[in-house]
Amino acid sequence: xxxxxxxxxxxxRTTLLWSAxxxxxxxxxxxxxxxxxxxxxxxxxxxxxxxLAAIFLGLTGASILxxxxxxxxxxxxxxxFGAVMGAWLVKFVVFIIVLVVLRGQPWLNxxxxxxxxxxxxxxxxxxxxxxxxxxxxxxxxxxxxxxxADLEDxxxxxxxxxQSTT
Numbered sequence: 577x578x579x580x581x582x583x584x585x586x587x588x589r590t591t592l593l594w595s596a597x598x599x600x601x602x603x604x605x606x607x608x609x610x611x612x613x614x615x616x617x618x619x620x621x622x623x624x625x626x627x628l629a630a631i632f633l634g635l636t637g638a639s640i641l642x643x644x645x646x647x648x649x650x651x652x653x654x655x656x657f658g659a660v661m662g663a664w665l666v667k668f669v670v671f672i673i674v675l676v677v678l679r680g681q682p683w684l685n686x687x688x689x690x691x692x693x694x695x696x697x698x699x700x701x702x703x704x705x706x707x708x709x710x711x712x713x714x715x716x717x718x719x720x721x722x723x724x725a726d727l728e729d730x731x732x733x734x735x736x737x738x739q740s741t742t
Contacts, residue, residue: 581647582644582647584640584644585641585644587707587708588637588640588641588644589641590707591637591703591704591707592634592637592638592641594703594706594707595630595633595634595637595700595703596630596634598699598700598703599626599627599630599696602626602692602695602696602699603622603623603626603627606622606623606625606626606692606695606696607619607622607623609622610622610623610685610688610692613685613688614685614687614688616683617682617683617684617685617688618685618688620683620684621684621685621686621688621689621692622688622689622692623692624678624684624689625688625689625690625692625693625696626692626693626696628671628674628693629692629693629696629697629700630696630700632667632670632671633696633697633700635663635666635667636660636663636664636667638663639659639660639662639663640656640659640660642659643655643656643658643659643660644656
């Protein structure tokens with residue numbers, strides 16, 4: 577069955593592409609700064625934080641893209657929200673597990689990890705804002721308004737101006 581394409585799909589793909597580019601740049605810059613600040617523990621702390629932020633932020637876009645494959649299906653809305661909420665729950669559980677595993681590791685520099693995580697998230701949010709500001713999607717996209725022919729076929733012809741509908 578040939579389903580319609582959701583107008584946000586190209587925007588999400590563009591966002592994921594730019595997020596991947598930003599992650600690569602942040603990984604290089606973060607590794608250099610982390611190494612300069614705290615040696616090899618700073619390097620690994622920065623890289624882990626940047627990759628962790630990229631994976632978590634990419635999961636949201638990916639879950640929406642996957643859910644959009646069911647657009648047009650009667651169960652699209654529950655599938656969409658189930659996929660997005662499921663991805664959020666996975667991120668939450670994995671984040672807690674990662675923090676518990678990394679807590680107290682002698683090779684992890686907490687300050688570098690925190691700063692790299694915050695900078696990665698802010699960079700991703702900036703990319704999201706720039707993509708949303710530049711996209712050309714109407715506010716009410718993916719909607720088809722009825723035409724006069726549709727109204728006449730249904731017997732719901734509108735009244736002429738000045739005529740009563742009662």
